[in-house]
Amino acid sequence: MRIAALILVRVAWLAPTLAGLVAIVFVISRVIPSDPVALLAGETASRAQIELLRQKLGLDRPLPRQLLDYYGQLARGDLGTSLFTTRAVWDDLSARLPATMELTIAAMILAVALGIPLGVVAALYRNRPTDHALRVVSVAGLALASFWLALMLQLFFAMDLRWLPLQARITGFPPPPITGFYVIDAVLEGNFKRLGDVFAHLILPAVTLAIPALATVVRFTRAGVLETLQRPFVTYQRAMGIPAGLIVWKYVLRNSLVSTVTQIGLLFGILLAGAVVIETVFQWPGIGAYAFEAILHSDYAAVMGFTVYAGVVFGIVNLIVDILHAVLDPRGTAA
Amino acid sequence: MRTARDIALKLIGDPSAALGLLIIVALVAVAVLAPLIATHPEAVWDMNPRDRLLPPSETYLFGTDRMGADIFSRILFGARITLTIAIVAVGAALMIGVPIGLISGWCGNWLGEALLRVSDIFLAVPQIVLAIAISQTLGPSIENVILALSVTYWPWFTRLVHAEVRALRHETFIEAAIALGVPTWRIVLLHVLPSVLSPIIVRTSIGMGFTILTASALGFLGLGAPPPAPEWGRMISEAREFLPEAWWSALAPGLAIFLVVMGFNLLGDGLRDVLDPRIRRGNPGR
Numbered sequence: 001m002r003i004a005a006l007i008l009v010r011v012a013w014l015a016p017t018l019a020g021l022v023a024i025v026f027v028i029s030r031v032i033p034s035d036p037v038a039l040l041a042g043e044t045a046s047r048a049q050i051e052l053l054r055q056k057l058g059l060d061r062p063l064p065r066q067l068l069d070y071y072g073q074l075a076r077g078d079l080g081t082s083l084f085t086t087r088a089v090w091d092d093l094s095a096r097l098p099a100t101m102e103l104t105i106a107a108m109i110l111a112v113a114l115g116i117p118l119g120v121v122a123a124l125y126r127n128r129p130t131d132h133a134l135r136v137v138s139v140a141g142l143a144l145a146s147f148w149l150a151l152m153l154q155l156f157f158a159m160d161l162r163w164l165p166l167q168a169r170i171t172g173f174p175p176p177p178i179t180g181f182y183v184i185d186a187v188l189e190g191n192f193k194r195l196g197d198v199f200a201h202l203i204l205p206a207v208t209l210a211i212p213a214l215a216t217v218v219r220f221t222r223a224g225v226l227e228t229l230q231r232p233f234v235t236y237q238r239a240m241g242i243p244a245g246l247i248v249w250k251y252v253l254r255n256s257l258v259s260t261v262t263q264i265g266l267l268f269g270i271l272l273a274g275a276v277v278i279e280t281v282f283q284w285p286g287i288g289a290y291a292f293e294a295i296l297h298s299d300y301a302a303v304m305g306f307t308v309y310a311g312v313v314f315g316i317v318n319l320i321v322d323i324l325h326a327v328l329d330p331r332g333t334a335a
Numbered sequence: 336m337r338t339a340r341d342i343a344l345k346l347i348g349d350p351s352a353a354l355g356l357l358i359i360v361a362l363v364a365v366a367v368l369a370p371l372i373a374t375h376p377e378a379v380w381d382m383n384p385r386d387r388l389l390p391p392s393e394t395y396l397f398g399t400d401r402m403g404a405d406i407f408s409r410i411l412f413g414a415r416i417t418l419t420i421a422i423v424a425v426g427a428a429l430m431i432g433v434p435i436g437l438i439s440g441w442c443g444n445w446l447g448e449a450l451l452r453v454s455d456i457f458l459a460v461p462q463i464v465l466a467i468a469i470s471q472t473l474g475p476s477i478e479n480v481i482l483a484l485s486v487t488y489w490p491w492f493t494r495l496v497h498a499e500v501r502a503l504r505h506e507t508f509i510e511a512a513i514a515l516g517v518p519t520w521r522i523v524l525l526h527v528l529p530s531v532l533s534p535i536i537v538r539t540s541i542g543m544g545f546t547i548l549t550a551s552a553l554g555f556l557g558l559g560a561p562p563p564a565p566e567w568g569r570m571i572s573e574a575r576e577f578l579p580e581a582w583w584s585a586l587a588p589g590l591a592i593f594l595v596v597m598g599f600n601l602l603g604d605g606l607r608d609v610l611d612p613r614i615r616r617g618n619p620g621r
Contacts, residue, residue: 017455017456025465028473028486135351143544143596144593152585276463291467303472306464
């Protein structure tokens with residue numbers, strides 16, 4: 001019941017939040033003396049051509065009217081038509097979402113599977129060389145420009161050593177999608193040769209994407225474990241002679257993880273932001289690479305659609321995280 | 336009451352914070368003195384096709400790029416762009432975010448709630464997504480990058496200040512001031528603001544690093560300063576097509592970004608340890 005209320009409130013907030021997001025971009029683009037139509041038309045366009053394009057795009061109407069028109073469009077699930085692909089932006093993005101999700105989930109698994117044990121180790125060896133080394137690594141992980149790390153990994157592992165493929169999701173033409181997640185598709189078809197190929201393509205982008213998230217997980221887990229270690233129940237368990245390993249890896253970890261789950265929303269933000277940039281480096285056909293192409297072609301509708309779409313995806317993920325948190329830790333969740 | 340001198344001494348005593356401070360001082364010095372330090376100040380913007388894509392050597396410390404410009408000199412001048420973007424964008428975000436946070440935290444009523452909801456809108460997508468949308472609609476230029484980054488970063492300050500002020504609202508010294516009839520603006524500016532200054536300073540340092548990363552990503556995507564500006568992110572994207580042969584042209588700007596962001600993050604962490612008593616309580620070993 002409480003969770004149902006939480007979902008209702010959050011879903012109800014999503015629409016006005018997205019409307020606000022659109023309004024912000026709209027207002028900023030009009031208040032600042034810059035002309036998107038002139039940009040779109042190119043430097044060689046004549047005045048008449050610009051005016052014609054302006055009318056065609058509906059940009060000659062007053063701002064509130066344009067905003068309302070766009071809201072009306074959005075309400076019908078229409079994000080507009082891409083000037084470059086000439087397809088509906090919503091369809092373009094939905095076709096590309098599985099690629100981004102596959103990459104993001106792979107990176108999330110890497111970050112969590114490595115980050116939690118490393119965070120526990122850092123807490124156990126606090127202020128000893130192991131902890132200092134892990135701190136340097138985690139601070140460094142947050143300071144790397146992801147696109148640069150991507151290029152360096154490509155340079156080393158793909159161009160120099162030739163161990164891993166340089167870019168793309170798969171060798172050759174993409175197979176007809178079942179779910180669009182190539183790992184799942186390959187398993188469903190029982191095609192293990194392709195599965196290996198898909199994994200090889202996934203490694204470099206997933207590692208690049210995982211590194212800042214990994215650094216964040218290590219830091220949060222370390223802080224959470226340190227805090228839990230000071231709680232009375234740990235002293236009690238120690239006094240009872242429960243093996244130290246069992247205390248740490250079972251009881252302490254379980255109590256520290258509640259705060260880590262809350263951070264998954266934050267992590268997803270880091271990963272989505274990273275994906276936008278590194279997809280272009282790895283020619284990964286996700287929504288980030290789409291946004292980049294849209295920028296290159298001054299595809300206004302596509303960039304705008306991407307923003308709204310990212311808001312929807314992000315809002316849904318955060319909602320799922322909040323529900324998960326409410327289930328895991330029923331204390332003090334005010335909807 | 337700890338003085339600025341105590342804080343400075345403690346910072347220098349902490350090796351990682353001292354390193355961070357050193358990096359930032361070096362960055363500022365490099366940005367200011369770029370024309371003096373640069374080995375080829377004339378080759379930052381000029382084309383020099385005879386010397387294009389030369390590997391690092393004594394003449395060209397970090398090699399040359401596709402225009403034949405000296406990468407070392409370009410990085411030094413790029414420090415000016417980086418520093419300008421970070422200072423102006425974070426400064427603007429502070430000036431918008433902190434007052435809104437103070438108001439929304441102090442007024443627990445509809446106004447506070449409304450302001451918080453507005454800041455939520457900006458946090459509904461990752462910063463870079465909104466920054467891309469804004470700088471795309473405005474066209475590529477340094478000013479627009481700064482605008483996009485300030486507009487998208489202030490809610491972080493608002494959230495932070497809001498939470499701190501809410502926690503302070505019922506502290507005895509604040510209630511005493513209210514009971515004594517001190518005007519609200521005086522309480523907020525002279526009693527509340529100084530108490531939330533520490534987390535703001537920490538957030539500012541980390542925010543500078545984060546802003547530099549985002550700005551370089553925008554530059555990499557082609558939304559930053561137009562060519563031939565020696566913007567680090569753009570330098571990396573221009574180097575892409577000459578990989579793997581001209582690896583040096585991508586290496587140096589990336590290391591520069593890494594070093595500078597690392598500096599701000601280390602300083603931020605150090606400041607947090609020195610300024611925030613709550614962290615020290617949970618970390619008695621230090």
